Amino acid sequence: MLEAVKYYGFNLSKASEELRGDKEVVLAALKGHGSCIEFASEELRGDKEVVLAAVKDIFIDQYGAPSFEYISEELRGDKEVMMVAVKYWGGSLVYASEELRADKEVVLEAVKEWCYSINCASKELKNDTKFMKEVKKFLHKEHEYLFMKNDYQEYL
Numbered sequence: 046m047l048e049a050v051k052y053y054g055f056n057l058s059k060a061s062e063e064l065r066g067d068k069e070v071v072l073a074a075l076k077g078h079g080s081c082i083e084f085a086s087e088e089l090r091g092d093k094e095v096v097l098a099a100v101k102d103i104f105i106d107q108y109g110a111p112s113f114e115y116i117s118e119e120l121r122g123d124k125e126v127m128m129v130a131v132k133y134w135g136g137s138l139v140y141a142s143e144e145l146r147a148d149k150e151v152v153l154e155a156v157k158e159w160c161y162s163i164n165c166a167s168k169e170l171k172n173d174t175k176f177m178k179e180v181k182k183f184l185h186k187e188h189e190y191l192f193m194k195n196d197y198q199e200y201l
Contacts, residue, residue: 054078091117135159
């Protein structure tokens with residue numbers, strides 16, 4: 046099975062429960078196919094090394110990064126994991142813990158990558174005038190309508 050998942054990570058979906066819990070097999074599957082974390086054992090979906098490997102090779106389709114829903118709640122609240130995640134795709138902020146959605150550093154990093162991720166930030170951050178002025182620096186002119194549409198006009 047190790048060779049099969051190295052060839053095509055999604056072969057992990059056909060593996061036995063035992064192999065889905067084998068860290069070496071799962072890490073091999075995740076190389077280039079981060080979304081395969083869906084098929085890893087629950088234990089490995091809570092393993093920081095495994096999750097970081099998945100996040101760095103996440104498959105993003107038109108619906109975002111659905112694989113984040115399989116990552117343990119604990120790691121969704123891990124700042125290191127979410128900083129890596131939002132650097133790859135700012136929209137992954139939607140999967141972050143409430144605490145991290147209120148973390149200026151995490152949210153700003155997400156906005157730098159994808160301006161619409163500001164909508165996932167905590168209400169407190171969105172009401173923080175100084176922070177929102179900082180966010181505006183990372184918007185392209187054509188994205189300023191985002192502020193108008195969402196009642197952030199005072200920061201323009």
